[in-house]
Amino acid sequence: APQYPRYTRAEVSQHRTPSERVWVTHGSDVFDVTDFVELHPGGPDKILLAAGGALEPFWALYAVHSQPHVLELLQEYKVGELSPEEAAPPPGDTRDPFAGDPPRHPALRVNSLKPFNAEPPPELLTQSFLTPNELFFTRNHLPVPSVEPGSYRLRVEVPGGRSLSLSLAELRQRFPKHEVTATLQCAGNRRSEMSRVRPVKGLSWDIGAISTARWAGARLRDVLLAAGLANKNGQEWHVCFEGLDEDASGTRYGASIPLERAMDPRAEVILAYEMNGQELPRDHGFPVRVVVPGVVGARSVKWLRSVEVSPAESPSHWQQNDYKGFCPSVDWDSVDFQKAPAIQELPVQSAITEPRPGAAVPEGEITVRGYAWSGGGREVIRVDVSLDGGRTWQEAELCPRPQRGRAWAWALWELRAPVAAGARLELVCKAVDRGYNGQPDSVEGIWNLRGVLSNAWHRVPVTVTR
Ligand code: HEM
Known part of the structure; x- marks a missing residue:
């Protein structure tokens, strides 16, 4: 040899x-x-x-x-x-609270290492309808908890009911398994486009803080009924979730959704223990996370520790003083977080994943690809694509056909069009949802200090080469 x-x-x-x-x-x-x-x-x-x-x-x-x-x-x-003597990776620093975080896929674009926040590269994002677990965007606020599945307990508190303490096995066996294919999107997806207008506070997400999986778990509704939830009709109660992830002072991540959504069988809110047919990966909430279809990712609390029905929203910082939208003139001196409602359903969104900004594409036929999605299960009915900065438009092909009615998952789309050598193109996409809601044409009018809800037309300049 x-x-x-x-x-x-x-x-x-x-x-x-x-x-x-x-x-x-x-x-x-x-x-x-x-x-x-x-x-x-x-x-x-x-x-x-x-x-x-x-x-x-x-x-x-x-x-x-x-x-x-x-x-x-x-x-x-x-x-x-x-070399056979290839050094093993250096042992982690045991005083580092993030030392126990799991290994990650090398393709992820890391926005922050500790806590870990990363998105798949755009070229892989729309390669498949379901995002592989290893590439699913990761939004962690705190170190990833290490949970021993055998001793895991989920606490469920319902006023006037009984409190439950459920093991993983009980959650799997006592309640029917419900499956739902849903896209999760971070409120800060596409924030980097907003910071180009004026600086904002937050992780600099590109277009990949969005991914899709087939989730399976117990319906939250079934669990609350088992805990003896009495009828709260006509009252605006909430379901508060707390994670096992905590900072050095013991503060845990938390968020809430309206009780009405939790109890609506058509809203399909689940306590998920599977993601694309596998147990939840540690970065995505092992062993149990909430999945709230059609709603901002921040409410789909990972590493679920407790579920509590309450007359008030979650007192957590992330429910009260974050994940809210404001007028473009509001700054950090004038902002009053109590004045704005917490983001739940997100507005209609779309982006171009291929080609990438600044790419040189060969003459002949260009293929433009991307995703489109809207909150609240409002299906995307159309994606319009322009090659000339928004002067003229063509309709993209949606593939596969979007879910009907409760469209929790994104639609992937594609447009092929002839292009001549030497041209400089500004590709633009915009989606329309079931409510005929559209996307704003520019970022300026929706700019906000936290850089959330960034859903302006997505623009990608490219040149055509011979
Ligand atoms: C397809 C080789 C790296 C993604 C293929 C095929 C070959 C190949 C021979 C065609 C297989 C067939 O249909 O029979 C290689 C080699 C690589 C490499 C030699 C490295 C040296 C990668 C990497 C990625 C990737 C790093 C992803 C990040 C793909 C995809 C297809 C493909 C998505 C399917 C294309 C399609 O059917 O449309 N590769 N590959 N490959 N490869 Fe790779």
């Missing part, structure tokens, strides 16, 4: 672009795939996501690669092997 040179992972990571050569590892082998990048059936942008590192986490997501001919093809590009 030929003798190959040995490399460290650090050396491999120096090779991330075609100009510095594109290297990847598979097992303990090192490959220089620079000449394959343009030939990749999945596109050059996707292969480059793995450049400088291991292929396995990416190939685990796209099963097309687990075929013998793919491995054979890869062997042609072998240039070396990893």
Whole structure:
């Protein structure tokens, strides 16, 4: 067998672009795939996501690669092997409250490491209708709790009822399993476009603080009825959730939704223990999280510790003094959080995931892809796309056809159109929902100090090359 040179992972990571050569590892082998990048059936942008590192986490997501001919093809590009003495990763700092956080997929674009907040790259976001769990956007406010599933208990408090303490097994066995395919979106999705107008406070999300999964769990309604909830008709009560995630002072994440939504069987609010057929990953709330379809992600509390029916909204900072929208003139001196309602249902949203801003696309036919979604289950009925900054419009194709009625999940869409070399295009998309609600044409009029509810027309400049 030929003798190959040995490399460290650090050396491999120096090779991330075609100009510095594109290297990847598979097992303990090192490959220089620079000449394959343009030939990749999945596109050059996707292969480059793995450049400088291991292929396995990416190939685990796209099963097309687990075929013998793919491995054979890869062997042609072998240039070396990893050094056997490759140092194990340094042990985590045990005083660091985030030291127990789980490992994450290398494709995620990290907005903040501690707490962990990250989004999938746009090129992968709309690759599939259901977002793979490893790529699902992650919005953590605090360290990820370590929960021993055998000793987990969910506390349920209902005034006038009995309080329940449910084990994971009881939650699974006592209540029928309900499945719902729902998109979750962070209130701060697309915040970075708002900060370009004027600075705002918050994580700089691009267009990927949104993802879709098939969730399964017990209906919240069934659990509240089992706890003896009496009829609260006509009264505006709330269901307050608290997570097991806490800061150094013991303050836990919390949020609430109106009781009316919790009890409406058509609203499909669940206490989920499965995500895309697997147990919940730690970053997404293991072992149990709330999923409130059609509502801002902040209410879908992870690592659920307690559920409490109350005449008042959750007293948590995140319910009272965050996740609210204001007039563009309101600043941090004049803001009064008590004056605005907490965001629940989100407005209609859409964005272009391909091509990326600044891309050079080849002449001939352009393919524009993206997502569209609206809060409250209002289905997206149309997505309009412009190639000329909004002067003229064409209707995109929705694929697959959106859910009818209670449309909790996004619609993915695509438009193909002829384009001539030399053109500079401004791609724009805007969606319309079942209520004929549309998106505002610019960010200026919806700017707010917290950078939430950013749903202006999405604009992507590209050039067309020969
Ligand atoms: C498809 C090779 C890296 C995403 C394929 C196919 C091959 C291939 C041969 C076609 C398989 C078939 O249909 O029989 C490779 C090699 C890679 C690499 C040699 C690295 C050296 C990646 C990475 C990603 C990716 C890092 C994702 C981030 C895809 C996708 C397809 C695909 C989505 C399906 C395309 C379609 O059917 O439309 N790849 N791949 N690949 N690859 Fe890769």
